[in-house]
Amino acid sequence: MPQAPAPNLIGTSVPRIDGPLKTSGTAKYTSDHNFPEMLYGVPVQATIGKGKIKSMDVAEAEKMRGVVRIYRYGNAPKLYRPNGQDENAHVDETRPPLEDEVIYYNGQYVAMVVAETFEQAKAAANKVHVEYASETPNVALDLSDGFNDKMKEISKRGDVDAGFANAAVKVDYTYSTPIETHNPIELHSTVAVWDGEKFKLYETTQSIMNHQAAMAQMLGVPKENVQIVMKFLGSGFGGKLWPWTHDVLAAAAARDLNRPVKVVIDRRMMFSNVGHRPRTQQRIRLGATAEGKLNCLQHDYVSDTSILDEVSEDCGEATPYIYSTPNLRIRGEMVVRNVGTPTAMRGPGAVPGLYALESGMDELAIALKVDPVQLRLMNEPEIDESNGLPFSSRHLKECLTTGAEKFGWSKRNPAVGSMKRGDLTLGWGVACASWIAMRMPCKTSLMLNDDGSARIACATQDIGTGTYTIFAQVVNAKTGVPVEKIQVVLGDSSLPPGPVSGGSWVTGTVIPSIANAADNAEKQLIDLAVNGTRSPYHGRDPKELAFSEGRIHLASEPASSGIAFDELLRKGSLRFIQADGDSMASFADPNANKHSLHSYGAQFAEVEWDPGIARLRVSRVVSVIDVGKVLNPRPARNQVEGAIVMGIGMAMFEETHYDPRNARPVNSNLADYIMTTCADCPEIDVTFLDYPDKVLNEFGARGVGEIGLAGVAAAITAAVYHATGVRIRNLPIRIEDLISGSSNKQHFA
Amino acid sequence: MIEFQLITPESAAQAAQLASASHTAQQGAEIRFVAGGTTLIDLMKLDVETPAKVIDINRLDLAKVEKQPDGTLRIGALVRNSDLAHEPNVLRDYPVLSQALLSGASAQLRNMATTGGNLLQRTRCMYFRDLAYSECNKRNPGSGCAAIEGLNRTHAILGTSEHCIATHPSDMAVAMMALEAVVHVVGASGERDIPIGEFYLLPGATPQNENVLKPGDLITYVTLPAAAANSKSHYLKLRDRASYEFALASAAVIVMTEGGRITRARVALGGVGTRPWRSHEAERALEGKAASEQHFHAAADAALRDAKPQSGNKYKIELSKRCIVRALTTATTQA
Structure with missing residues (x-):
């Protein structure tokens, strides 16, 4: 009887294989x-x-x-x-x-x-x-001392000053983001x-x-x-x-x-000894034609670092390629404060950078009297203008149009304070998101066992995002071994070296390494099939054979005609075969190097504003994300939803307060460092466009850990402006700023 | 946290007797009662509280809510916040108390925190809780106040002194103030009743003394006066986020109206005072007046007339006013 081929689990919501350990409290964490x-x-x-x-x-x-x-x-x-x-x-x-x-x-x-x-x-x-x-000590909140002639040039094209001078419509504002502390539980x-x-x-x-x-x-x-x-x-969030x-x-x-x-x-x-996202101050200067074509984009940013070490928040990360403009200049600088050494926090650089840039774009749209979605669509680049490379896979326009449709954007009345829900005023805002796509070098070791099970090992780690399950899904896709028979061994440096869990690159990284291990396993199995005396394919030309759905078979025949790998192993009295996988970084890959590799997204936010009691709540977020092929929608959605929750915190709550007298972080506990609670979580609608990016790997998966946070704060502050007329240029949004009713309040103590 | 002795008494009288050996029942007490522990244990971990002896009162028979023949409601000191919030008499006759309780802390904390303990909840002033600051008159009398020149966005604007600006954090106690609860205490020298309006002290020059309790005084229960028929009430809490945060401003209001006129008003404020803040000024501004927005604003202005903001909390004056107006509006417009 021919067997139906096993369904391909790539792109399906395979439950987390480590889920039962966590829900039963038996997963052993470090301090256990x-x-x-x-x-x-x-x-x-x-x-x-x-x-x-x-x-x-x-x-x-x-x-x-x-x-x-x-x-x-x-x-x-x-x-x-x-x-x-x-x-x-x-x-x-x-x-x-x-x-x-x-x-x-x-x-x-x-x-x-x-x-x-x-x-x-x-x-x-x-x-x-x-x-x-x-x-x-010096913990001055104003980082203006970094805006000087020594600023490092990050990216440049054309003449930004001439572009600004010639622009019909201009905006020029400075934005700041506070020190945020990673607070994994x-x-x-x-x-x-x-x-x-x-x-x-x-x-x-x-x-x-x-x-x-x-x-x-x-x-x-x-x-x-x-x-x-x-x-x-x-959780780690970079910390x-x-x-x-x-x-x-x-x-x-x-x-x-x-x-x-x-x-x-x-x-x-x-709050003091294990890093934080540094404070940033960013000047955004945008100029456009009367129709809204960007003719200059200047992004200058300063972040604070410790006396001991230089760790920069590279706010210009996404700025060079996200929009089309002939004139662009990005400069960065650090200033020194008496704080602990900063470190990466989820979406380092791009997240605070896009808060500033996307806020600037919203302010430009208002100055132009152009719809903010239209303004972005109008300035979509054909290629990455910072380096002339084609995009591997970019669907930002579709993120915007799909998001606009799901959100109901066409019903938006742009007049400030004009939209109501009962006694509440509504505000609607939009912002774009982007994040790098990358692969790192990765080694893996795959075992196929004589009982039909498999083991995959790699010295990378699952930081709570679903990496264990992704490994099992890819091994399943490459070997046909059912997920429940795959043992995934990670988190031990004695295993073959794998990547850092950072940069949203683990998923994209491990796919080619596992594929390479599976190819090497296939070679070993075919060798065994043609050489093993008890093998049905003994003496055959290896070129005639194939390995699919867990079976060695004639390439010309369906898999069901062949022999299961575990049977082949048993016939040869082998307990297992073990095959190494090896894959290179995308920056060492000649084809990847010919492309601009990034993920994209569009964030739409709705706020409800009750002016009588100065109460602001985020009521709805629609997020459309282009991260290539999504291997497992459930943990992927979990990542984006979690990032949006974090983005609400970034927009509205989070700030580590340092006492200027002694540089001490004084709100160093979970009651005084305000983060989003469940009660603050709005309705969140996440859509993945799911276009495979085959430049990065064979399934076309990029990675989804960070992108969801990008743009959220800017979408919320745009919505706040729409509801209240108050432009928040210094995060977080505070009740006192909304009460005062005036934009551009500086929080400098 | 330092090593301490844990004692489990058999009766309230014995507990009081044991605790009477402490030199004070205020900051610095060497003997403390523990009930839910949500404040005390927290502060012991920070070495802000360093009792040598801790008397565990959890086994005492003080966890009942009983309607009394005279119509009052007697609430045992060990009744947990979550139980009290859902108690049928409270829900029916004192909804403002239920609302206040449910706006406080988190579900987990409310399951532990008790009625007596919540009355004695300590301030969340960051400087009080951090031994790195030697200046705290509440923790270390005579040492100064780090908050006045420090970050004081969440601090008090009413009842402050040059020695202390710490906010009383309780929501429950604000509702109890409006309800004119009576606190019953068993002490070394017998039992007594303390109207809640006389229970809390202003910081003045001695912010280490927060209430009138003496060594050995154990709160055994709290009594709420019989509910006034036709009274309408509301508790409104304003804060940055929607849950698990102390009030930046809150208001408990209880009003009786006759023919559109306010015959009786009770207004208490949270998040703005050094103690749960009863505003007689607001009440006077309301009583005899029409239940109208104009008079609500007048009451709010009256309540905040003597507010003294610090560098970081001027906004609290406006926020507190808006809170009062909205709470009164909500209370008087409900069916």
Whole structure:
């Protein structure tokens, strides 16, 4: 009986294969790992923002019950810097903790108490008395000091000044976004185990391979002597891309004390010691013809970084290619503040950059009296004008038109405050989204077993986005092994090296590597089929055979005529075949290099405004996303919906407040750092256009982690203007700005 | 958090007796009662509260809501916020209290937080909660106030002093103020009743003292006066987000009208005062007047006449006024 071919699961909502582990609470997260004799480390944080430690009194703390050691400058184990030239050992905050007595930012670790229990360590940490020579820190919110002649040119074409001078309609505004703190529900943690020669480190990381290399360099041991394990992550949002100072402190203490050490940092430390999205200030200068054709686009941006490290928020990321304009100039600069070192947050660069650019486009549309959707459609480029390359697959216009239709945009009355729902005023806004598309190098290892099961292994990780399931789907598509018989092994640096979970590139990256492993497995199976004495195809020419739907068969015949791979293995008395997969980065791929590779989207937002009580709520978001072929709509939708929820937070709530007197983040908890709650979540309608981008990989999948956040804040502030007449150029939107009724309020304290 | 002794008493009287050894029942108490723990445990983790002894009162028989023969409602100190919010008598006769309770915190916190504990909820002033600041007159009397020159967007504009501008955070207590609840206390020297209007202290020069409780005083229950027939009420809470945030401004209003005229008004404000803020000024501005927007505005102006904003919270004056007007409008226009 010929069997019906297995349905192709690519593009279907395969349930997460790790779902039952998570819903049953049995998934083992980093801090769930415990070992006999394990100690607990609790860091002590500086309470000044700039200065030096004058003295530290640990006498009382050292005598407390359970205290084993108090590390501080002077007795801390020697630690090293990572090699800044090694891009595979990236660290944002490069200064080894406790290296000297200088305080660079408030919250910096000045000591770490190690004790028998967490409670003992915490109690003793509070009894470490530090005296400081304090200086006045600089956490000025105004970043104008960065707008200077030394700004770095990021992209340029034509003459932006001449374009502006000749423009019929112009806008020229400055926008700012605040410092935002990643607040994954899972606190950063590390459990360090030292066996006398090697480290086994359980980490909260979005990049086990980078973590391995960086930790080895900072600990001063060969890379092979460091193993990183991360099986499940309670989200990262970019904050867990690179190692932070608590990681090395824990590992060094474990080695020094020859006992496992666990460090789980607290929520307050999450606000100072593990990165944040830096503050940005951005000038957008747009000029257009009277009809609305852009003839100049200038985007100058400044972000703040720490004294210790230069981490830039590259706000011009999406600006060079998103619109057609003959004259463009993008410049960027950093200014130094007494804050912890910034790091990437979901959609770094493009997200704050598109808030500013898309706000500028909305202001231009109003100045032109052109519909803001039309303005974007009118300025769609044919090619990437920044480098002359064709787009691999770009459907931004369709994102806009589909979104407009779903949202009901044609019913929009552009007059401010003109649209009502009962007693509420409605505001409708739109903004475009874009994000890079990329592949990284990736190795995988595929096993096909004699019981019909498969195993795929890769030293990448699932940060909660569905990567485990994507691996299983691709293996299923390439081998025919059912998803429930595929074991996906990730999150261990001893596996073949895979990519960082960042840049939305994991899905696009692993497809060609798994495909390559499957091709190599096929070669081995066909070899076995023609050489195995008990094989039905013994003695055949390998060129006559094919591998599909899990069966070796004559290429000229259907798969059902052949022999299942597991039967072939059993006939040959083989437990399994194991095949390596290898794929290169898109930037090393000659064909990919001939294209401009990006994802696109359009965000439509509706706000409800109750002027009587100054209450603003986002009531509806329609998001149309062009990320190539969507491998699994369920987690993909989950990513975009989550990003929109985060975008509402970016627009309306989130800001880390630093006390100007001591540079301390003062709202360092989940009650005072306001984020979107379920009650704030509107109706969200996500559409994927689903056009495969075959330049990136054979299924045409790009990646969906970040794009959903881009444009959301600009769509919301455009809607707020439409409802209230108040233009919010400094995020977040605040009740006081809406009450005051005037645009362009500066929040500079 | 420091090590502490946990004690489980058999009776309210024993609990009071044990706690009477503390030198104060205010900030710095070395003996504390714990019920839901949603404030105390939080502050103990931060070392803002460092009691050597914690008396767990959860097993005492104080978790009942009972309608009394005189029509009053007696609410046990251990009645959880979520239970109280859905209690039939409360829903029918004191909807303003249910609304206030349900606007507070999160479902999880409301399941733990108790009636007595919520009356004693401590401020969310960021400087009070952070030991990195030595200046906090509430935590460390005489040390100064870091909030006055600091970030004070969420701080109080009514009842402040040069020593403290911390906001009382409770929603429930605001409704209780409007309802003129009575707090019953068992103390080392017996029982007494404290009208809620006399329960809270202004910070003045001693912001460490937040209420009139003395060492050993244990709140056993709260009594609500019999519900006035024909009264209409509303609790409105304004804040940045829709849930799980303390009020930037809130209002509990209870009004009785006769022929379109207000015969009796009770107005209490949250999010703006150093204590749950009863506004007699607003009530006087309303009583005897027509239930009209003009008089609601006059009442709001009267309520905020003495407001003293800080550098970061001037907007609260306008927000609080709008809150009062809307709460009165909603209350008086409901069926």
